[in-house]
C-alpha cells in the first residue's frame with residue numbers, strides 16, 4: 001500500500017476527530033444555554049451556532065472526501081496535491097471562520113441567509129472574513145472534487161462512470177458501485193460548490209458597491225439552499241460510496257455489483273438531489289407553486305433509489321451472514337438504520353401541508369442531526385475504525401467496542417429525540433432562550449445536554465483509542 | 477425548453493415602474509364636479525375602491541379611445557356597483573361635462589352613478605399628477621401626456637397601477653384585485669435589485685421566470701460543461717490505461 | 728388532532744418498525760443461511776415503497792397552504808411588517824419605516840370564524856411570521872424583504888394568539904414576538 005495515501009488519510013482522520021470534539025462542545029454549550037444551565041448570552045449563542053454549523057458541515061464533508069480519496073487510491077494513481085491543497089484550505093478556512101465568528105463576532109448562521117450577514121455582522125470586517133472563509137473552503141474543496149473526478153475520468157468515460165452500459169447491457173468495463181456513487185456525488189458536490197461561488201461573488205459585488213446595488217432575496221435564498229442543502233445531502237452519499245465498498249467484505253460476502261437497478265438508482269439520484277432543495281422555500285409564497293410541488297415530489301422520490309436500494313442491500317447482506325461484528329460494521333449497519341429513521345423525519349417535514357407547522361421548529365435539527373450524528377458520522381467513523389483495524393498497531397478491544405458503541409447510540413438517540421419532541425411541541429429552532437409560549441423547550445434542552453454528554457464521552461474514548469492505535473503510523 | 481422560457485420571459489420583461497407607485501398614498505386632491513360643487517377624492521375611496529384615471533377634454537389623441545375602452549371593459553365585468561370610476565381632468569379650462577364625451581356619454585345618455593367626472597383644482601393638481609406618475613407637457617396649446625389607470629384602496633393607497641392601455645391580462649389582474657380574488661404574493665422589490673429569478677407580473681398576478689433564474693441553473697450547467705471538458709482532456713490517459721482496468725475486479 | 732401530533736405518531740411508528748427490522752436482521756446474523764427469493768422480495772419492497780410515495784403525494788399535495796381559502800372573500804386584510812426585532816401589525820399597508828413606527832406595538836383584534844388575509848413582509852432581513860395558540864403552532868409564512876406573502880387563515884378559537892418570529896434574524900431573534908386578539 002502506498003504510504004503517503006495512508007499517512008495523509010490518517011492526518012485527515014485525526015484532524016476531523018479533533019475538530020468534531022470541539023464542535024460537539026459548541027453544540028452542548030448551546031443546549032446548556034437553552035436549558036438555562038449556563039448564561040453565555042444571545043450573541044455568544046449565535047456565534048457558537050454559526051461556528052458549530054459550518055464546522056460540522058465542513059468536517060463531515062471532508063471526511064467523506066477523504067474516504068473516497070483513500071479507496072480510490074487503492075485502485076488508481078490519485079494525484080496527491082488535490083488532497084493536500086484541500087487540507088491546507090480546510091485548515092486556513094477553519095481558522096478564518098473562527099476569527100470571523102469569535103473575534104469579529106459574525107453570527108449570521110452557517111448558511112448566512114441573505115441579507116442577514118449585513119445585519120448580524122459584528123464588526124464591519126465580520127462578513128468579509130466569513131465570506132473569505134467560505135471562499136477558501138469552497139475553492140479548496142472544489143479543486144479536490146475536480147481532481148477526484150479527473151482520477152475517475154482517466155479510467156472511464158462519463159457514460160461508463162455513470163454505469164450506463166450496466167443499464168443497456170452494452171459491453172464495457174465493470175464499474176463498481178463505489179465508482180458510480182462517488183462519481184455521481186462528486187458531480188453534485190461540484191455543482192453545489194459552484195453555487196457557493198456564485199453566492200459569494202454576489203455578496204462581494206454588493207459589498208463593493210454598497211448601496212447602489214442589491215440582490216433579490218428570493219434569488220439568494222434559492223442559491224443558498226442549492227448550496228447548503230445539496231452539500232449536506234451529497235456528503236452523506238460520499239460516506240455511502242465507501243460503505244458499498246467496505247461493508248460486504250466486513251460481512252464476508254462478495255463485493256456488491258453494479259446491477260441495472262443500482263445504476264438506474266444512482267443516475268436518478270444525480271438529478272433528483274438537485275431539485276430537492278426547493279423544500280427549504282415552502283413557506284416563501286413568492287416561489288412559484290410549480291417549484292414547491294417539484295420540491296415535494298423530488299424530496300419524496302429522493303429516498304426511493306438511494307436509500308431503499310442501500311437499505312435493502314445492507315439488510316440482505318447481514319441476514320444470516322454469520323458475520324463477526326466489529327465497531328466498523330456495527331457503525332455501518334446501524335448508521336444505515338438511523339439514516340432511514342432520519343429520512344422518515346425528513347420526508348414528513350417535506351410535505352408542504354406539514355411544513356406549515358414544522359418549518360423552523362426543532363423538527364428540522366431533529367431529522368438532520370439523526371442522519372448526520374447517527375448516520376453520516378457513523379459512516380465516517382466506520383471508515384476510520386476499519387482503517388485503524390487494518391493499519392493500526394492492534395485491533396480495538398471488544399469491551400471497548402461495546403462501551404463506545406453504546407455511548408454513541410444511546411447518547412445520540414436521546415439527543416435527537418429531545419429535538420423530535422421539541423418539533424412536535426412547536427418549539428422553534430435557533431433560539432437561545434425559550435419564551436413562555438414554548439417553555440417546554442427548557443426541559444427538553446436539559447434532557448439533550450445529558451444525552452449529548454454521553455455521546456461526547458463516547459467520542460472522546462473513540463478519539464483517544466484511535467490516536468493511540470494509529471498515531472505511531474503517522475510518524476513511522 | 478427551459479432556456480426558451482427564460483429567454484422569452486426576459487424579452488417580455490414588464491415595465492418596472494409599477495413598484496415605484498404601489499402602496500404609495502395619493503394626496504387627497506379636490507375637484508369640481510358637473511354640479512360645480514367641490515369634492516375630495518377621499519369621499520369616494522373611503523366608501524369603495526376607486527378606479528382613477530386622468531384625461532382632458534380637448535385631447536385630440538389618446539383620451540377618447542382610452543376611456544371608451546375602459547368603459548367597454550367595465551361593462552363586461554358586471555359587478556359595477558362595487559367600485560367607482562373617477563375621471564379627472566388636469567386641464568383647468570375644462571368643464572366636467574366636456575369630459576363625458578370622452579367616454580361616449582352625453583346629455584341624452586348621461587353617465588351612470590358609478591362614474592364621476594371632475595376637473596382638478598389648482599392647489600393639489602401637481603402633487604396628484606406626480607403621485608400617479610402622470611407626465612404632461614404643453615405642446616402648441618395642447619397637452620402631450622401618458623395615460624395611467626390606478627386602483628385606489630380605501631386608505632388612499634395605490635393598489636394597482638397601469639400605464640397605457642391595459643392588456644387583457646392586466647384587466648384580469650385589476651378585476652381580481654377589485655373583487656379581492658386571491659393572489660398569494662406580490663413584489664415590492666426596489667430598483668437597486670439588479671436581477672431576480674422571477675418577475676412578478678402585476679397584470680396577471682402571476683410570476684414569470686426571469687433571467688436571474690440562470691444564476692440558479694448556472695452552477696448545474698457549468699458542472700455539466702466541466703465534466704465534458706474533463707472527459708476530453710483525460711482522453712489520452714483513458715486509452716493508455718484501458719488494459720489496466722481489470723485490476724479493479726481483482727482487488 | 729393537530730398536525731404535529733399526527734406527524735409525531737407516524738414518525739414513532741416508522742421508527743419502531745425500522746428499528747425492529749434492523750434488530751431482527753442483526754440477531755439473525757448469528758445464524759448461517761441465505762436470503763430466499765431475493766429478487767421477488769426486492770420487487771415487492773420497491774412496489775410498496777413506490778406505491779406509498781405516490782399515495783402520499785396524491786393525498787398531500789392538494790392540501791398545500793398556497794390555495795387556502797383562495798376562492799373566498801377575506802373579511803379583513805391585516806398587514807404585517809417585520810423589522811429587527813419587532814412586528815408592526817396594521818389594517819393598512821406598511822411600506823416605509825414611518826408606516827412601521829406608526830403601528831408598531833399596536834395590538835389589533837380580528838374576528839373569529841372569518842377569513843383573515845395576512846399580508847406579510849419585512850423591511851430588513853428575512854423573518855418568519857407564525858401564529859401560536861396556547862403554545863401550539865397553527866400556521867406560518869416567511870416575511871421576506873421585497874415580497875408581500877399572503878396567508879389566509881380562519882381562526883376557530885378566540886383568545887390571544889402569540890406571533891413569534893420563526894426565521895433566525897439576529898441576536899434578539901428569540902425575543903421577537905407580538906400578539907393578536909381574536910374575538
Ligand code: HEM
Nearest residue numbers: 024027028030031053056060109110372373429430431452
Ligand atoms: C453531539 C453532537 C451535537 C450536538 C450537541 C449538537 C448541537 C446542536 C445544537 C444545540 C444546535 C442548534 C439547534 C437549534 O437550532 O436550536 C445545532 C445545530 C446544528 N448542528 Fe449540531 N449538534 C451535534 C452534532 C452535529 C453534527 C454531527 C452535525 C453535522 C454533520 C451538526 C450540524 C448542525 C447544523 C448544520 C446545525 C444548524 C446550525 C444553524 O442553525 O445555523 N451537528 N447542533
Ligand SMILES: [Cu+2]
Nearest residue numbers: 854892896903
Ligand atoms: Cu425576526
Ligand SMILES: [Cu+2]
Nearest residue numbers: 892894896900
Ligand atoms: Cu427572527
